[in-house]
Amino acid sequence: MAKIGKAILLIGDGLGDRPVAELGGKTPLEAAETPNLDRIALEGENGLLDPIAPGIPPGSDTGHLALLGYHPYEVYTGRGPFEALGIGMEVRPGDVCFRCNFSTVTDEPARLPEPACSLAGQGPGLVVTDRRAGRISEGTKELAQALNGVVIEGVTCLVKESVEHRAALILRGEGLGHNVTDVDPHEDGKPVLESRGLDERSRKTAQVLNEFVRRSFKVLSAHPVNAKRRELGEPEANILLPRGAGLAPHLKPFSDLHGFAAAFVVEVGLVKGIGRYIGAEVVDAPGATGGHDTDELALARAAAKALERQAFVLCNLKAPDLGGHDRNPSLKIRDIEKLDRLAGELLRLVPEDALIVVTGDHSTPVSVGDHTGDPLPIVFHGPAVRRDGVKAFGERAAGSGGMGRLSGSDLMNLIANFMGAKGKFGA
């Protein structure tokens, strides 16, 4: 096979949108000033992309997995593993992972409802009085460290704090299943539940989980951080309540799956975690904040630099998703104009014969404020593409492009094909 080309996939997080009345029925992308993206569209081949399937609203995790060639319906069993990856934990295939809250519970009989159908085997039941422990903002690192590394029935329990009251828990051991019911009752005033395993492999997981939760109550209740909170009259973070169990999947490394290596120049911890998990080089761009104030030119420079080392670079700008979640059209327009400057800098910096693909991981319409299943515009720019006469980069312009409507599961094959990295299937 000839030498493999270079490709960069630029993702505007949450890029897609719906018509906005105050923009005269245009979408934020259509209303934004995007001379660089429009040039890419004019010189490129355009289409619409369903990251997972038409009408299915992707998460940031499932969306990226799908675009990278990993079928989310096969590999995604729950948020836990991706939450853990997102805060920088080292996750291994077979780990059972949970999202957690530091919460406040009480075992005072007066506060207990009757009958207390609570976590068994610990005498009086436990009732949640504040699932977020007063949105605790300090001391969670110390609390997590006090639980991290506990071993129960040969299973290692790894804990790491995230922002505010949030944390992640990994259970690492042989043959653990992830089909366990939650201990978190998801509501204040309700008893902490006893987890049950829904299959043979998951029964052990549930046993360990229940014991871990009981232990967290003992350890955290006695922790100096909570002594101080009691003094200050703040709700104690006296238990860790896991939920959203998921099995860390066995994912083929990116380079084995596609035949070339990847670098990730991305802002969000979750996407960085996915990158590390599939063996990509994960690059930290200085000045990339993941916010509206991020330095998009720094991202472009880091991506162009990474493309010198690797055949493929994924670059994700988080800002447009924030504008969408904020339901703020003018903010999202400004975020998209950042994406445009990022694209312009890439055009300037990367070799002329490199493939540049621009799209999003999901739509986050400002009219909705959350992810939806609307398709994304996508454009392929490089010497091999069939220019199609589309003149601007936008949801509707892309709909008349030469690529038609594409599925995320085909994206890496389309990219690899243009890179000359796709071996013939057959003779």
Next chain:
Amino acid sequence: MAKIGKAILLIGDGLGDRPVAELGGKTPLEAAETPNLDRIALEGENGLLDPIAPGIPPGSDTGHLALLGYHPYEVYTGRGPFEALGIGMEVRPGDVCFRCNFSTVTDEPARLPEPACSLAGQGPGLVVTDRRAGRISEGTKELAQALNGVVIEGVTCLVKESVEHRAALILRGEGLGHNVTDVDPHEDGKPVLESRGLDERSRKTAQVLNEFVRRSFKVLSAHPVNAKRRELGEPEANILLPRGAGLAPHLKPFSDLHGFAAAFVVEVGLVKGIGRYIGAEVVDAPGATGGHDTDELALARAAAKALERQAFVLCNLKAPDLGGHDRNPSLKIRDIEKLDRLAGELLRLVPEDALIVVTGDHSTPVSVGDHTGDPLPIVFHGPAVRRDGVKAFGERAAGSGGMGRLSGSDLMNLIANFMGAKGKFGA
């Protein structure tokens, strides 16, 4: 999740068509006067729909199943269950159902071919002399009642007449398979066949079926309806010949599958039966005849009323399919203009923020006179859609729409996405 919106799916039965020479190469839909449908297309987002897959001609049953999110290749094993549903029988998951003919057979040796490889175990074989029993039009209700409720080897046999010589048979019992060969030889002058079970569970079905057919010959031969037919010199309806075995599938209720409830405002028994089977509210609209003379405005009013009660309404106008089967372009045009008036009334009656989707369940080109696998135009109309500049509702205009080419299996996800009823998959 935010409040779920409302959606109405308007299906012109057999709507799609091919170019017709006498219409100057236009399709009936393109030639018809459809100001309301054109307005919906102009204000909406358009595309082409393959109900099952490109080139696959759907039946009314498989087409509707596919559009409603049930994969026909997984749930459809034969026409029997849907024939039974269509004539108003109560079908239960696990039932083995057959289409049947009341037929005329003889056991006179002179009429028997040599060798008579006929239904075994009943002495002389039986030969079909008229598969439709002279297209019997009266007395089938009494004949069906004489067989209905027979129990053979613990299996209950339920029989109900349909139009003319047609009927349906349900075998209800534990662990019955549906892989049985037909007893109906499908040709006059041929012996009635012995059914064989093609797998373990189906061998019992075949035994019961053979015994049921033998019994039908005894019971019907002795029935007063046939005594009268003998007097009048008409062919006796002296046997019931089942064919087209199918297993009634375990279908998830519509509201469990999609997260919101449905009402069906439809004219055809078969589609009503599907609605009942998946737990939809099935509404009878007064004045809806299912023919060319149906009251389309009554259908619209009933659909708009139903939309006050349910989040989702399926409304089917049968007429265009009839025009197609009749191979009559001007008739089909008139039928489509009925659909247009129905759509106009819906625009007037349903809330402005409701999603209106218009398409068909299959094409019935007047040049063919039967269902084909040509795609259907589809339009989505509501505040969330991306208007695409398509100016009329028609097969070719829709092909340049922003939705691209869609599969029926994605339709309910697309609708749910616009309704705000689709939860994020992932984080």
